Amino acid sequence: MGFRNFRFQIVVRVLLLVATVFVFFKIGFNATLVSTQIFVGLLISGQTVALIVFMERTTNRLIKFLNTIKYDDFTEVFTSRGEGEKFDELYKSYNEVIKKFKDIRSEKEATTHYFQAxxxxxxxxxxxxxxSGEVQLMNNAAKCLLQVPRLEQIEHLRAVSPQLVEQLLTLPAGQSAVLKLPHGKERVPVSLYAVDLVLRGEDFRLVSIQNIQRELEDKEMEAWQNLIRVLTHEIMNSVTPIASLAGSVAADVQDYLEAQPGTQICLEREETEDMGLALQTIEKRSQGLVRFVNDFRSLARVPTPKKQLFSVEEMLKQLQLLFQEEVAHENILFIVNCRPASLTVLADRELLEQVLINLVRNAIHALADQPNKTLQLxxxxxxxxxxxxxxxxxxxxxxxxxQEQIFLPFYTTKPTGSGIGLSLSxxxxxxxxxxxSVSSELSKGTTFTLRF
Structure with a gap:
């Protein structure tokens, strides 16, 4: 039991070493005892080496345990070597820690496999x-969209689409972009969304690539249906009364022809005036239908903006001057505010003024029945x-x-409105x-927001 105790072994080894050293010096340097001195010296050396080896054996096992953790080699098992109860407990703790790390690694691998799936x-x-462009992960959907079985570097996608590579590398984090990728003989619209990540001190970029062809087709079909519905409604509103009135006039003329079979037809003044009024109404409604078609053509022909940097405050002051007489006549408090005064915007000034004039005029109409009228730009x-x-x-x-339909072409809440202004804006x-965008509450007011 004694030599199974580590502390007891250390004490015995140290005492034996001290006793041997004492004997070595007790003998002294007597010429007749040279052999004995050599033997005792060798014994001291052997005991010292044995003590060092005994101590390093424990240290080596600790180093081995730490290396096991360092290199994720959890196959090692520490067993007792008769070094005492304390070492048995130490080795047991070693094995428990290794088992814990092994379980954590297994759980981590299982979670990784799950998320990969x-x-x-x-x-x-x-x-x-x-x-650097080195690809870490590409799932099956990305391989299908990009038509590449494997990918090591983003630059290798230049053969697929140079524009795609530029977007992948330069697209600002948190923003999306839409482009078309070649897919066989077709070009498929895809949406890119980028997120920047930092993992263990290294920068990564995660990009989602989604085929949005079906969504675009659905939106396009919905837009066409809305347009057809609006066009049909507006045209029918104009054509129906024209057709009805024209039919009524034609019936009256036919009655006169049947009642007076001769070469001349006599009409009373009142009857002639009625027919003239009917024809004027037909002409007026026909002109309205022509204007509607022209409005539709103008909506489809918005010019490309010629952008330039200009002062926003100067533009707002000119608009305030433009509406000065009108707001004064309507008793409207017109407030214009620009902060900071040096604020500039890169835009087509003429087109932007057209939008603001349309919005200000709509606001003036909305204030018609209000007692205290306030308009703010x-x-x-x-x-x-x-x-x-x-x-x-x-x-x-x-x-x-x-509010959900106010930007649809030809939709209007005003009796005399064309429904073009807001859609064009x-x-x-x-x-x-x-x-x-628009935000509004009934009886409280409306705010239109332009954001560049």
């Missing part, structure tokens, strides 16, 4: 790569440093149902890569 089976293409920068222009009024407001903002 999920990523490989989803319908959206997933592509991850380092900033302001410009500022939002939290993303984007230029924002807003046209606000405290008029009658717009219902939620109307939204199209102009889209050509500027911007947006036009």
């Amino acid at each position: 999920v990523v490989q089976h989803i319908g959206i293409g997933i592509l991850t790569f380092k900033k 302001e410009a500022f920068q939002d939290e993303d440093s984007r230029t924002v222009l807003q046209v606000s009024d405290n008029g009658t407001g717009i219902s939620e149902e109307a 939204k199209q102009i903002m889209r050509l500027h890569k911007g947006s036009l």
Whole structure:
């Protein structure tokens, strides 16, 4: 039992070494005892080496344990070598720690395999790569969209689409882009969305690639259906009364022809006036239908913006001067505010003024029945440093149902409106890569927001 105790072995070895050294010096350097001195010296050396080896054996096992963790080699098992109860406990703890690490690694591998299976089976293409362009992961959907069985470097995709490579490398994080990829003899529209990640101190980029052809076709079909519905409604509204009135006049003329079979027909003044009024009404409605068609043509022919950098405050002051007489006549408080005064925007000034004039005029109409009329035109920068222009009024407001359709071509809430202005304004903002939105509450007012 004694030599199974590590502490006891150390004490015994040290005492034996001390006793041997004492004997060595006790003998002294007597010439007659040279052999004995050599023997005792060798014994001291042997005991010292044995003590060092005994101590290093424990250290080596600790180093072996740490290397096991360092290199993820969890096949090692530490067994007792009769070094005492404390070492038995130590080796047991070693084995428990190794088992814990082994379980964690198994769980991690299982989780990794699970997520890899999920990523490989989803319908959206997933592509991850380092900033250097080295590809880390590409799922089956991405391989199908890009038509590449494997990929090591993003640059290798230049053979597929140079534009795709540029978007993958330069697309700002959190933003999306749409482009077309060759797919057989066709070109398929895809949407890219990029996210930048940092993993263990190294930068990665994750890009999702989604085929949006079906979505675009659905949206296109929906747009065509809405357009056909609006066109049909507007044309029928004009053609139906024209046809009815023309039929009525034709019936009257036929009655006169049958009642007076001679070469001359006599009409009373009142009857002639009625027929003339009917023909004038037909002409007026026909002209309205022509104007409607011309409005539709103008909606489809928005010019390409000629962008230039200009002062927003100067433009707003000119608009304020333009509407000065009209707002004064309507007793409207017209507030113009630009912050900062040096705010500029890169846009086609004429087209932007056209949008703002349309919105201000709509606001003036919305204020017609209000007792205290306020119209505000302001410009500022939002939290993303984007230029924002807003046209606000405290008029009658717009219902939620109307807000959903207000930008549709030919949709209008005004009895005399053409329904072209807001649709044209939204199209102009889209050509500027911007947006036009509306927020409104009934009886409280409306705000149109232009964001560049």
